[in-house]
Amino acid sequence: MPRPGQPLRGLGFLTIGLFDPADPAAGHEQTLRIIERAEDLGFDSVWLRNRHLQYGISSPLTVLAAATQRTSRIRLGTAVIPLGLENPFRLAEDLATVDLLSGGRLHPGVSVGTPMRYDDIRTALYPDTSDLEDFSKQRVLRLLRNLRGEPVSDFEGTVGIEDFSRVIQPQSPGLADRLWYGGFLDSAIWAGEQGLNYLTSSVVTTQNTTSTDFATIQAKHIDAYRSHHPDPTRARVSQGLVVIPTDSASPEQIRRYTDYAKSRLARTTSPQGPRELVFSPDLVGPSDELAERLYAHAGFRGADDIAVALPFTFAPEDYDQIIGDLAERLGPALGWRPGTDDS
Structure with a gap:
C-alpha cells in the first residue's frame, strides 16, 4: 500500500467527457485527445x-472503442456503468468487443x-416492465456469467448458412x-x-459506522473488501479523489481552482441527506504538499491505484495542465514511474 518510500502502483484519472450540447462532437473529440495525451504521459489508466x-x-x-484505435x-x-x-x-457483447479491439486493456x-x-424515465426506459425490473446485484452476476461464457x-448449431453459439459472442478471455465494482461498505464486502x-x-456514507471522517470511513470499506476477498494477493483497490496539482498552473488557474474547492467545502463538514453521505474535500496545491496530504490519508494508504477525478466544468487547457502535473x-x-504497472 502506498506510504512514504513505497511506490504508488497505478496512476490514472477519470473524466465526465463534458460537451456543449450545441456541438457534442467537439467535446467527444476532446476526450479522445486527452486519452491520447494520457498515454503519451505514461498514465496507467484513464476512466x-x-x-x-x-x-x-x-x-x-463507444468512446473507448474509438480510443482503442488511438x-x-x-x-x-x-x-461506473450503472447496470440498472x-x-x-x-x-x-459490447464489453467483449471493445476489449478485443483494445488487446485486453478494458477495465469495466x-x-x-x-x-x-x-x-422520470421509467416509462421511456422500461415501458412494459418498469415495476418488475430487478436492480439488485443479480445484474452483476448475470453480466459475469455472460463474460465467462456460460450458456445463454x-x-x-447450424441453420441454413448461419452458425449459432450457446454463449455470448465474441468471448474475450480474462475480461x-x-x-470492477463500486459502492459503500456492503458493496465492498460483496465485491x-x-x-x-x-x-x-x-x-x-456514515451508515454502519460512528465516524464522520471521510478517510477513516473509506479505509474501513477498503479493509472490509480485502478481508472478504478469497485471494488477498489479487485484491485490487482504486481510489477516486479530486486532486488538483498547481505546479505549472497560472495565477488565474490557481485562483479558480482554489475557489472551486472552497465552493464545495461546506458539503464535506457534515453528513449530507438521508443516506448520510460524506464527501471528501478537494485537494489543491503544489505536488509536494499534495503528496504529504495523500500519504496521511487512511483511504489512500489502503489503495493500490489512484484515479484522479477531473472536475466537471473546467476548460480543456485546465485539464491539460492538471494531467501534465499529475504525471510529471x-x-x-x-x-510512481511510468510503465511500472504491467497489470
Missing part, C-alpha cells in the same frame, strides 16, 4: 464516467441500484477478471466475496 440525460458521455464504451498501452476503464440502465446480455467498472431519477441459449476489483470514490510532478512525488 470515463457515465452520464445519462446530461452533457457528459452517455456511451463510454492508443496501444493505457488501460481503458468505466467508472443496461441489459447484461447486450452489455457483455459497474454498479447497481435503482437508476437515477427513475420515476438452448440452441447451438471477467478485470471487472471482495465475488473476487472482483473494488472502486472507491470521493463519497462514502505528483506521480513521481508518490514514487
Whole structure:
C-alpha cells in the first residue's frame, strides 16, 4: 500500500467527457485527445464516467472503442456503468468487443441500484416492465456469467448458412477478471466475496459506522473488501479523489481552482441527506504538499491505484495542465514511474 518510500502502483484519472450540447462532437473529440495525451504521459489508466440525460458521455464504451484505435498501452476503464440502465446480455457483447479491439486493456467498472431519477424515465426506459425490473446485484452476476461464457441459449448449431453459439459472442478471455465494482461498505464486502476489483470514490456514507471522517470511513470499506476477498494477493483497490496539482498552473488557474474547492467545502463538514453521505474535500496545491496530504490519508494508504477525478466544468487547457502535473510532478512525488504497472 502506498506510504512514504513505497511506490504508488497505478496512476490514472477519470473524466465526465463534458460537451456543449450545441456541438457534442467537439467535446467527444476532446476526450479522445486527452486519452491520447494520457498515454503519451505514461498514465496507467484513464476512466470515463457515465452520464445519462446530461452533457457528459452517455456511451463510454463507444468512446473507448474509438480510443482503442488511438492508443496501444493505457488501460481503458468505466467508472461506473450503472447496470440498472443496461441489459447484461447486450452489455457483455459490447464489453467483449471493445476489449478485443483494445488487446485486453478494458477495465469495466459497474454498479447497481435503482437508476437515477427513475420515476422520470421509467416509462421511456422500461415501458412494459418498469415495476418488475430487478436492480439488485443479480445484474452483476448475470453480466459475469455472460463474460465467462456460460450458456445463454438452448440452441447451438447450424441453420441454413448461419452458425449459432450457446454463449455470448465474441468471448474475450480474462475480461471477467478485470471487472470492477463500486459502492459503500456492503458493496465492498460483496465485491471482495465475488473476487472482483473494488472502486472507491470521493463519497462514502456514515451508515454502519460512528465516524464522520471521510478517510477513516473509506479505509474501513477498503479493509472490509480485502478481508472478504478469497485471494488477498489479487485484491485490487482504486481510489477516486479530486486532486488538483498547481505546479505549472497560472495565477488565474490557481485562483479558480482554489475557489472551486472552497465552493464545495461546506458539503464535506457534515453528513449530507438521508443516506448520510460524506464527501471528501478537494485537494489543491503544489505536488509536494499534495503528496504529504495523500500519504496521511487512511483511504489512500489502503489503495493500490489512484484515479484522479477531473472536475466537471473546467476548460480543456485546465485539464491539460492538471494531467501534465499529475504525471510529471505528483506521480513521481508518490514514487510512481511510468510503465511500472504491467497489470
